[in-house]
Amino acid sequence: MSLFAADFSQSYEKNGLSQEMIQIFQQIIWDYYNSHPREFPWRVTRNPYHIFISEWMLQQTQTSSVVPKYKEFISKLPTFSDLANTSMDEVVKLWQGLGYNRRAIWMKSAAESIVREYNGTLPKDPDHLEKIKGIGHATAREMVTFAYNIPTVFIETNIRRVFLHLFFHNKNQVKDTEILSLVGQTVDITNPREWYYALMDYGVMLKKTLQPDPNRRSYHYKKQPKFEGSNRELRGKILRLKITNPEITNITISQKLKSPLEKINELVTKMEEEGFFEKSLKTTSE
DNA sequence: ATCCAGATTA
DNA sequence: TAATCAGGAT
Numbered sequence: 001m002s003l004f005a006a007d008f009s010q011s012y013e014k015n016g017l018s019q020e021m022i023q024i025f026q027q028i029i030w031d032y033y034n035s036h037p038r039e040f041p042w043r044v045t046r047n048p049y050h051i052f053i054s055e056w057m058l059q060q061t062q063t064s065s066v067v068p069k070y071k072e073f074i075s076k077l078p079t080f081s082d083l084a085n086t087s088m089d090e091v092v093k094l095w096q097g098l099g100y101n102r103r104a105i106w107m108k109s110a111a112e113s114i115v116r117e118y119n120g121t122l123p124k125d126p127d128h129l130e131k132i133k134g135i136g137h138a139t140a141r142e143m144v145t146f147a148y149n150i151p152t153v154f155i156e157t158n159i160r161r162v163f164l165h166l167f168f169h170n171k172n173q174v175k176d177t178e179i180l181s182l183v184g185q186t187v188d189i190t191n192p193r194e195w196y197y198a199l200m201d202y203g204v205m206l207k208k209t210l211q212p213d214p215n216r217r218s219y220h221y222k223k224q225p226k227f228e229g230s231n232r233e234l235r236g237k238i239l240r241l242k243i244t245n246p247e248i249t250n251i252t253i254s255q256k257l258k259s260p261l262e263k264i265n266e267l268v269t270k271m272e273e274e275g276f277f278e279k280s281l282k283t284t285s286e
Numbered sequence: 287a288t289c290c291a292g293a294t295t296a
Numbered sequence: 297t298a299a300t301c302a303g304g305a306t
Contacts, residue, residue, distance in 0.1 A: 059290090061291085065290085065305070066291090101303085136292060157290070203291090230301095231300080
């Protein structure tokens, strides 16, 4: 199986990208997708707002975690205006459980600017979207391609894996710029939306199949710091505290806390010892 | 332990 | 470039 990948990569390294290679590559991806497509609610809709929400949630978050949150969110806040007009506290509450909470904050403010500056319509130009805080190169283009079926060129973790495996089989420290060039040359512009679904699904299959993960050969690969004992963990606890006990809201958390952090840490530890979080979590999860 | 349909900031 | 990000799944 990976014998083919080695050959394929060697051919690319030796002769560059021929039309024939592009066709073979596209055939592999489409063949797999036609028999093993993953199904998600955000793949069925064409509502740009729904795509917008899903892309924010899918940043660094597993698809299976996003599904229920996505459904709940678009059900309670069905339009850009609804999101723009809902309080930040309420939006963060709806977000709870997804993590990387600042996405929720930026997402709401993005909705406000789309209502204000784009008449409530998701822009079709990735460069416009990328100017919004929290929307980077990949998310901007995913939104445009998935909402409007417009061909763009982007890379994310699953796509990166596909190209590392098939085009850079025995190369280390591969840079994204090099991969992006290939993504652009091989994208199927007859149906870019489905093409990228297929590409990502193939990448997920490779992750389940290959050991070690080819992404470790990326120049940009890095291990994540521990969550346990981090400020992130602490902030999460305080968020739950604020949500479950509004009367304790005097504790405001600045984004850059240093010395207050220790005080809050003491407080949280004390409350943990008293079993505060267990009690409050039970009362809110019902 | 490591990653997840990343992005920002220093 | 490296560190961080109001989590959770595998």
